[in-house]
Amino acid sequence: MIAYLFIFLGLVFIFFGTLGIIRFPDIYTRLQTSSKCDAAGAIALLVGLIVREGLDSLSLKILIILVFLLLTNPVASHAIARSAAIRGIKPWRKKKKC
């Protein structure tokens, strides 16, 4: 039961992360939702799978996947953001009311 709660939570995060890609205005803000909400969603999903499976060899493998996700996800999104900044793409800004 707890496992399905975690999996559902993960799916909700991934859904809103993907919705954010469509709704947000520029590359940086899209990167925020696409990679970050997905990372949180994937962590919730994998934790749900571990709880469902119990402590055995398969959940050890899932744990390794989780560690690699935590290591590689920020590096990838940082690389995309940095290359966009080097190319000179200006971040979208809210119009200030004068």
Add this chain to the structure above:
Amino acid sequence: MYKKSVRLVLTFFVLMSFWLVLSQNLQPASLLIGALFSLLAALLSFDFFIKPDEGMHSKAIRTIWLLLIYVFILIYEMFLASIDVVYRVITMDINPEVVMIKTDIKSDLGIVLLANSITLTPGTITIDIEGDHLYVHWLYARTTHFGHAAELIKGRFEYWLGRIFI
């Protein structure tokens, strides 16, 4: 400065345990192949895996415990921030800014972990690093003030990383 043999043996044990988890096979042939290739890979790569001046301190156990606590704090903060970002996606109430913050952590590994933690927290992305200044893209900037923004973004991360790496 540690002897080469200590670093070699540590690398070998890490690789061998990885092999055991992945193969899940205790047949002698499998163990032999694993040990052989772990030794080969350890010989080639122990110099990169554990640097001569980093790695095993006398306080290694304490460092590992603090890192485990840190990962749990990180995941907790990630979920809080994710809920905030989901709210922003629904209402489109965003105010993105690029702010510059300064960190007090000196060691390279500590700065890398801090930058990765900031990137992993939804709502903030580290764009670039110059020395000890980090350029951070912030989805909902509450302030652009130098010190206040740093306080809000780094928050707990720098306190815990400072305890680990100084």
